[in-house]
Amino acid sequence: MADLQRIIPINIEDEMKSAYIDYSMSVIVSRALPDVRDGLKPVHRRILYAMQDLGLYYNKSHRKSARVVGEVLGKYHPHGDSSVYEAMVRMAQDWSLRYPMVDGQGNFGHIDGDGPAAMRYTEARLARIADEMLSDIKKDTVDFELNFDDSIKEPTVLPARIPNLLVNGASGIAVGMATNMLPHNLREIIDGTIATIKDPQIDTDGLMEYIKAPDFPTGGIIYGVEGVKEAFETGRGRVVVRGKAEIIADAKGRETIIVTEIPYQVSKAGLVIKMSELRRDEKVPGISEIRDESDREGIRIVIEVKRDAMAQVVLSKLYKYSQLQTSYGVNNVALVKGRPQTLSLKSLIEEFIEFRIEVIVRRTQFELKKAEERAHIVEGLIIAVDNIDEVIKIIRGSGTVDEARNSLMDRFDLSEIQAKAILELRLQKLTGLEIEKLREEYNELMEKIKRFKEILASVEIQKDIVVEELMEIRERYGDERRTEVTFADGEISIEDMIPNEEMMVSISHLGYIKRTKSDQYKVQGRGGKGSKGSRTRDKDFVEHIFVANAHNYLLLFTEMGRCYWLRIYEIPEGSRNGSGRVMQNILQIPKEDKVKTYIVVKDLTDQEFLQNNFVMFCTKNGLIKKTTLEAYSRPRVNGINAITINEGDYLIDARLTDGNKEVILANRNGRAIRFNESKVRSMGRNAAGVKGITLDDSEDQVVGMVCVDPDDPAVTILVISEKGNGKRTDVDEYRITNRGGKGVKTMNISEKTGKLIAIKAVVDDDHIVITNRSGLMIRMALSEIRVMGRATQGVRVISLNKGDAIADITVIKPEEEEDIKDLDNTEYEEEE
Structure with a gap:
């Protein structure tokens, strides 16, 4: 009976609640959360205080880490030795803390993720800045309490002279809550603190004039300030950090990405392994080799890019798929008077x-x-x-x-x-x-x-x-910031990584495509032989060459009437003499089809522009069709039907119009027809179109179409024959008729001139690039080709080797021609 009286009946549910609450508060207050005053958790505070007790000041000799750990365990912290040593190690790592509190000697780990040597091998003492954490502690500046066995007293907080919680941050997982506070620059935090003392009403925007953003010990780039501002304002937010990378090119134009800084708390070795896996799995194509050349001088990860890939696109995908870009969830939870609170930047400073x-x-x-x-x-x-x-x-x-x-x-x-x-x-x-x-x-x-x-x-x-x-x-x-801040939104945008510069795009007869900076081509005089423009395979030649900006959309139309989309920067970059990449490897184009024409569009999201502009199509047999641009504004991987092509016909041209243009079609026999665009009603994507010009016979075909502004007197019509003759003619010499007629003579075709090969609308300031079937190119100013009547043979614009012929011409509108050189002032013979 006496034994039964010693048993106190309780409700197990109440006991579990009480026990768990006690445990939770112990974890929150005594283990996981930092104090808002000195920014330290108990273990870190005890390490610093114990090291001071041992006299391990910055100007004294180092002592074995095991001696420090033993002091902490024996006097203040009755937990595992590994937890104490790991905490001390982190306080000594300059890639973990923005301002390390411990000066370590020996192997204290590596940014690769390698662990430190055992505590019996390493030595430590206080870093100089730790003196500021302990300054005046013996002047009754803080409260002391008895240790775990009531034998000695320890400080409840250190009299920190530096705002340690803000400059070094903290992270920890308690029960039911967690903290993740990012490090900042000491100089900026002090400037912000002084500003708050002088103006207690200062707001977050005012503080951000002094404190730009977190400042990580490993540097990097903070991408976007909205998350930073939200974290400063509310104590919660999301900060996106990118590694710092530089793109360099060698003498041959081959690009290499050099990574010199990585995001905070990212293992360098793990990052390199992940990049290698992305390369192996072809999730990030375009990488030929990855090397880690880091040494004691700093981080250096070398990523060699394939010749036909664009380094900026590769870098953007590495940011997207690897820890080269990392986001940090800010959660500023700290103990305020013993209670956990979420604090804004101003609250932390106050x-x-x-x-x-x-x-x-x-x-x-x-x-x-x-x-x-x-x-x-x-x-x-x-x-x-x-x-x-x-x-x-x-x-x-x-x-x-x-x-x-x-x-x-x-x-x-x-x-x-x-x-x-x-x-x-x-x-x-x-x-x-x-x-x-x-x-x-x-x-x-x-x-x-x-x-x-x-x-x-x-x-x-x-x-x-x-x-x-x-x-x-x-x-x-105080020191300088290590982490840069990029004032952009937090979204991954390839466009942000790519300069919107002018590119020359070429498409060969067999479907090879490439882009090259347009200033790589020299401007030559009329009659020159040209420079090597593209190394093509047997029986291949450059069929299209045009200029566009890197961010433009390229709408590609095939002979069979399909439409595909590409951004200009997605086209593989190649040297001037390179052949490029076959289009079937980039787009899902059937082998029996080929790209025949293209339209360059600045934007496919402006609805007003899309609905008030049209695509005018022209086929080999003289059919034309007009459809709103909006019908082609939704890209699909496998393309869409752009125009229905009849048997025996194929698409030869497509032009962007505003509904008020005049259309001129020309055929191989040297005749052209001019009519108003209003003569062609708008049709759906699947329509075949209506007759635009009547051909002479089954051997005849349309060679091109131009759409001109009737109110622009500067425009002239350029025609080029396949054997190198060309001329310009005023638009007014082509009378306006109804569509479907045979048209009028635009060049006097003979055996010497060859058939008509192209028709273009040009102005005096334009340049043209002429490409022949052997791959040679010549770039020349249009002002060198005189304006003549419709019924003439024109003049020699390019000298051809025997058996060669012109494949295509493109018009360039240069804004500046700083790189024009080697002008060839070859005399020419005019042919009437």
């Missing part, structure tokens, strides 16, 4: 300011007390010195020390402390010099006491002291 004022007040009270105690003693000593003969007489006449002390107290109205100090006075203090020093010391003490009382009586003076001390810290430890 809590630190409040703490520093408290430390200064307690330090001043301590120093005031010490100064008053010393002044009290010095005052008694001065009284004794002034009455030295009588003091000596009283002491000599006393039988015991207690009698002497009491006699002095009664005679001179002294306190027991003063009387005791007089009895302990050494004879050397009775010299004239020492007596004067006592009076000087007393005066200095009275000045200090006056100053201390002024400090305690004025909050403004206390704030001035905070500012003064922060400026000293800023001067001593």
Whole structure:
């Protein structure tokens, strides 16, 4: 019965709740969350305090890490030695903490993810900046409490002179909550703190003039400031960080990506492995080799890019698929007066300011007390010195020390402390010099006491002291930002990585495509032989060549009437002499089909533009069709039907119009027809079109179509024959007729000129690039080709080798021609 009475019945549910709450609070307060005042968790605080106890200051010798860990475990932290050592190791790693608190000697791990050597091999001491965390701790600036076995006392917080929680950040998982605070630049944080002291009403925007964003020890680039601002404002947010990479090109134009900084807390070795896997799995095509060339000087990851790939696209995909770009969820949870709170940037700064004022007040009270105690003693000593003969007489006449002390107290109205100090006075203090020093010391003490009382009586003076001390810290430890800030949105945008520069795009007869910077082509005089423009395979030649900006959309139309989409930057880049890449490897084009024409569009999202502009099609047999551009604004991987092509026919041209243009079609036999665009009604994508021109016979075919503005007098019509003759003719020489007619003569075709090969609308300032079947190109100014009548043969514009012929021409509108050189002023023979 007695045994049963010792059992107390309880509800297991209540007991579990109570026990779990106790456990939760223990984890929250004593393990996982940092204190808002010094920014430290208990283990870190105990490590620093124990190292100070051991005298391991920055200017002393290192001691074995095992000695430090033993001190922490034995006196303050009754947990596992590995947890203490790991915490100390992290405080010594310059890639983990923005401002390391421990100066380690030996193997303290590596940014590759390698662990440190055992604690018996490594040595440690306090870093110099850690002195600022422990400064004035012996001046009653913070509260102390008994340790786990009540044998000694330990500080509940360190009197930190630096805003450690903001500059070094913190992370931890408690029960039901977590914290993830990012590091910042000390100089910026101090500037923001001083600004807050001077203007307590400052808002987040005002603080961001001083504190730009987090500043990581590993550098990198913060991509977008919206998440940063949200974190500063609310204590929660998302910060996107990219590694710093540079693209360099060798003399042959081959590009290489050099990564010199990686995101915070990312293992370099793990990052390189992930990149290699992306290359192996072809998730990021275009990488030929990845090497880690890092050394003691810093990080250097080399990513060699294939010749037909674009380094900026490769880099953008690495940002997307690897930890070269990483996002951090900010969660500013810290203990405020023992309770966890989520804090904004301003709240964190205000809590630190409040703490520093408290430390200064307690330090001043301590120093005031010490100064008053010393002044009290010095005052008694001065009284004794002034009455030295009588003091000596009283002491000599006393039988015991207690009698002497009491006699002095009664005679001179002294306190027991003063009387005791007089009895302990050494004879050397009775010299004239020492007596004067006592009076000087007393005066200095009275000045200090006056100053201390002024400090305690004025909050403004206390704030001035905070500012003064922060400026000293800023001067001593402040450094430049390591992490750059890119003011862009947080989305991954390939366009942001690619300059929107002018590109020359070429498409060969067999379907090879490439892009090249347009200034690689020289401008030559009319009649020149041309330069090598593209190394083509047997029986292949460049069929189309045109200029577009890197961000433009390219609508590609095939002979069979299909439409495909490409961004210009998605086209493989090649050298001027390279052949490019076969289009079937880029687009899902059937082998029996081929790209015949194209349209370059700046944007496919502007609905007003899409609905008020049209695509005008023309087929080999003279059919034409008009459809709104909006019908081709939704890209599909396998393309869409753009126009229905009849048997025996194929598409030869497509042009972008605004509904008010005039259309000119030309055939191989040298005739052209001109009619208004309004003669062709808008049709759906699947329509075949209507007749535009009547051909002479089954051997005849349309060679091209131009759409001109009838109100633009500067435009002339350029025609080129396959054997190198060409000329320009005023538009007005082509009379306007109805569509479907045979048209009028546009060039006098003969055996010497060959059949008509192309028709283009040009102005005097334009340049053209002429490509022949052997791959040679010549670039020339249109002003060198004179304007002639319709019924002439034109002049020789390019000299051809025997058996060669012109394949295509393209018109270029250069804004600047700084690179024009090697002008060939070859004389030409005019042919009427």
